[in-house]
């Protein structure tokens with residue numbers, strides 16, 4: 001594409017409503033424009049990114065044996081009445097009346113629609129298991145849409161739904177998605193941590209949120225440091241094999257969101273516990289017969305008896321991921337190698353203040369612990385830029401800069417750091 005032809009309306013100034021770096025960047029780089037509160041138009045450059053993310057999600061779903069469908073955005077109130085959620089969903093549901101006075105709604109999720117299809121079309125255990133997904137726009141009339149595409153009202157979600165004959169098989173479907181999610185995020189360069197989660201309006205008793213660590217995350221999260229060191233499942237994953245032990249490699253480690261974390265009961269020592277902020281980029285649920293029962297998703301089992309299907313649902317925030325990837329990737333880590341040394345402390349405090357004043361998100365490791373531990377932490381959290389300040393460097397008027405992705409180190413003069421910071425801030 002010739003730049004002269006491209007529709008890429010970039011902005012010199014940062015719009016005042018953009019409070020976090022991904023929102024600022026997405027507006028300034030001409031990726032999106034807001035059409036109404038929490039509703040965005042994706043411009044050519046942004047839409048390309050969205051489609052690439054969508055494609056990774058699609059490939060990993062297909063690999064795990066899910067089949068793609070496309071459900072409507074506008075749904076009938078009827079199926080939601082059957083499940084009992086039409087009234088429960090409250091003000092987050094955008095309700096519409098058509099010209100015949102029929103009650104419709106813009107789907108916030110699709111458990112009812114897909115369960116209704118399966119109830120009508122699948123009658124025998126021989127046609128199970130099934131796992132159906134779609135990548136479709138959802139609408140939730142959030143009270144406070146904010147942070148651009150991170151918490152929109154209209155947003156793109158990959159949602160899928162598994163249908164199984166019994167608990168064992170449903171648990172296998174859940175495990176497949178658990179592994180597929182770890183792989184999906186890893187392909188995007190993200191380390192997503194599965195955390196025990198609250199099930200909210202979707203319901204059920206087994207659920208994991210997939211969280212990536214980022215300063216601007218909406219929730220506080222707590223997890224065992226060991227989780228950050230686990231490599232994602234590779235191409236050798238065999239989805240037909242028993243995946244329980246692989247899933248337990250992750251789920252046996254302590255990891256909880258704010259609502260689930262109890263400091264009194266936390267089994268992890270303070271020095272092994274990561275306390276951070278996180279962005280929820282996916283959420284998986286097993287909820288048994290919560291929807292299949294009221295919607296009549298029943299099949300004939302091998303012994304001729306009627307069996308109500310066991311279900312799970314699995315969501316990935318596709319449009320949120322565009323923002324989340326930016327949030328997880330723009331941060332500077334500042335390491336003070338000799339806390340207590342007057343010169344090191346003074347240099348670090350100044351750099352820290354300058355970075356903050358320039359609006360660059362920074363973690364300053366001012367703890368009086370071994371340098372090795374500090375480097376390891378910065379690497380684990382995946383901070384892309386590291387500035388290291390040590391006594392020798394400061395004497396020579398220099399700090400070390402490391403770019404994580406390239407694993408390259410260089411030195412920069414303290415008096416050139418202002419320009420370097422300005423460069424980061426401009427991004």
Ligand code: 5CA
Pocket residue numbers: 108109110111140142149150151152153154155157158159160202280281282283284313314315316317318319320
């Ligand atoms: N039916 C289930 C799974 S299919 C469901 O709706 N789960 S959910 O409510 O947790 O949403 C799935 C994912 O969509 C979330 O993990 C989050 O990444 C994304 N998401 C939820 N609300 C928003 C929003 N307002 N803006 C952007 N993304 C959102």
